[in-house]
Amino acid sequence: MYRYAALLRGIAPSLPNMTNDKLRGVFEGLRFEHVASVLASGNLVFHSTETDAPMLERRIQRALHTELGIAGGTIIREHAELRALLDSDPFPGLTHGRGTYLTATFLKDGATAPGRLPEPPDPRTRIVGYDTGARVFLAVIDNSVPGNTPDFMSWLDKTYGKDITTRTWLTVQRIVKKLGS
Structure with a gap:
């Protein structure tokens, strides 16, 4: 199973x-x-x-x-796949919160993985990497300025289409916990 x-x-x-x-x-x-x-x-x-x-x-x-x-x-x-992603510690030393909003954007199975990591248009967004095993972009978004959060998800939709979905790192951790260690 x-x-x-x-x-x-x-x-x-x-x-x-x-x-x-x-x-x-x-x-x-x-x-x-x-x-x-x-x-x-x-x-x-x-x-x-x-x-x-x-x-x-x-x-x-x-x-x-x-x-x-x-x-x-x-x-x-x-x-x-998700357990290996968590174990890889892609956000070393960072904690999810204001200023360091940690995100994971999953590509649909079969979607084309990027040849190189794209450069987001907003300097408050930093792509940390791409995990090939979990087929996921990992990014840190600086949302420390109230009411002025970078529109990272809209940019990803325009760049990669609708075969993606984004979750916070905390949500990914909760999902893995619910699946059991």
Whole structure:
């Protein structure tokens, strides 16, 4: 049995069809086991015997669209990929907070990885690296000026399209914890 995290794009928990219980219901209807939500922003963990992540992404997205009308993207990562990412300590000495907002932007399985790291247009955003195992950009955003946060996610969408989703480093840590060490 494999442990997976599903990172859903475009989830607004305030909308009736995007609540955690409805999202979990779709996953349970797909016969996944140990389905659980992590926070209220489209992060689910589950167990499955299936090993083809791109196929899982397509299957889950099709069910979300058919059953709940959710058109956003689905990105799957296996527990071992996320555990290795955490163990690599990509943000040494940094703590998530104002001025050091740590983010992880996951690329959909099959998306083209960058040949070289892009240069963000705002100097308050620093790309730390790209982890090939987890297929994720790691960045630090300086949001210390209230009301003037760099629009990093919009820039990523324009640069890489909609086959990405961003999570805070704290959320990634919570997901891995929920999956179990």
